[in-house]
Amino acid sequence: MGTTKARDYMFDTFRGLLMLSIPMSHFTKMTGNLYSELYLNGSFPKDSLFGFVYITINVFVMQAFMFLSGFFSKKPERARQTAWSTFMWPYLVFTFLYFFVRWGFFGNAHLTFLSPPFALWFLWALFFYRFFLIDMVKFRWLLPVGLILYFVAGMVQEWGDFLALGRVLSYFVFFLFGYYCSKERLAWFQQLKTKKGILVILAAVLVASSILLCKFGPSVGWYLLRESYHSYHMQLWQDVLLRLMVLVLSTGWIILMINIIPSKKGFLAYVGANTMPIYMFHLTLRYVIEFKGLYVGFVACLVVAWFGILGIIGQKMKHKGVYIACIIISAACAVALFASGLLKSWYGLCPHSIVLTYILCYAGAIMVGIAFVSPFWIKLYDLLVGGTGKLPQLTRWLKGPGYEAED
Structure with missing residues (x-):
């Protein structure tokens, strides 16, 4: 009998590293522009x-x-x-x-x-x-x-x-x-x-x-x-x-x-196998943050971090319905919070400490990558580009492994 060749995860890991670099690049540009506008000469440092x-x-x-x-x-x-x-x-x-x-x-x-x-x-x-x-x-x-x-x-x-x-x-x-x-x-x-x-x-x-x-x-x-x-x-x-x-x-x-x-399977390899959701969805977040003046502020970073945490948790949860409900409720709360104007005085806040600014910038960028590689965004991307033909697969995913075994 022939043997199955082991998969080389180097390419997936490479793509994953590249994909996480893109929000890092975008956040670098946004944060650098804001920091310079507030504390330097106004041009990107x-x-x-x-x-x-x-x-x-x-x-x-x-x-x-x-x-x-x-x-x-x-x-x-x-x-x-x-x-x-x-x-x-x-x-x-x-x-x-x-x-x-x-x-x-x-x-x-x-x-x-x-x-x-x-x-x-x-x-x-x-x-x-x-x-x-x-x-x-x-x-x-x-x-x-x-x-x-x-x-x-x-x-x-x-x-x-x-x-x-x-x-x-x-x-x-x-x-x-x-x-x-x-x-x-x-x-x-x-x-x-x-x-x-x-x-x-x-x-x-x-x-x-x-x-x-x-x-x-x-x-x-x-x-x-x-x-x-x-x-x-x-x-x-x-x-x-x-x-x-x-x-x-x-x-x-x-x-x-x-x-x-490395050629071994890991988180970056998982990201590399699901690059499109991160690439497509983080663009909206990037421009909303940039043009609404939300970044780099503590509130915006906390919101991004929360969705990143949900992304990590969502990969392990068996009950996908609960996970999706958490995403939807969290998104609704975030929109309502910002729309209320209660946090407007926090918009655009950028710490004078350049070290703290770096930490906020790159921690936020990494959490964005983690957030949008979660199962919710992967399935949403599949649904958007696959249309109604993806609905049966989405249903099986929501039901969980037991449902798939019964099919």
């Missing part, structure tokens, strides 16, 4: 821990996501078959839902599917890559063209939010790196596991590079690779040089991570 964390994350996190997506797109036919249900349909659903979020919370909104709102450009880009991959790989020089487009994307001023062209073209080469990276080539890179000294040197160089970028690099918005160099008052040669540097640094981070991340 790039030369600080805020800048170091934000720059470090954004020189490799989306690049690594694209690399992993390309690596698991080795079957172009399958990639096209799943592109619609996995990426385009969720993009359409959440673009429509976020229209009502903007209208309800901010009082104005414009529904458009041609300029991805919030951070939905990621879904649009992956749909484009995976749907057209079967046609693009027929072109012999696809990888060199992708590399050229990476640099050209920073030169054209008209490319930006429309169809997310700035980012779609900037990150395409990293998707191709993953697609053309064979399992054998990846295993060759993973041989560095046995060479601890090289990994230590690589990590030191990457950290030192982030420190240098904090001091001498461009404004942090540039690292999103969304707009051309004109938007940042740079010279063309500066943009090309910086993009080359990011290309090298992101590659270095990917190589480092695939060598130090």
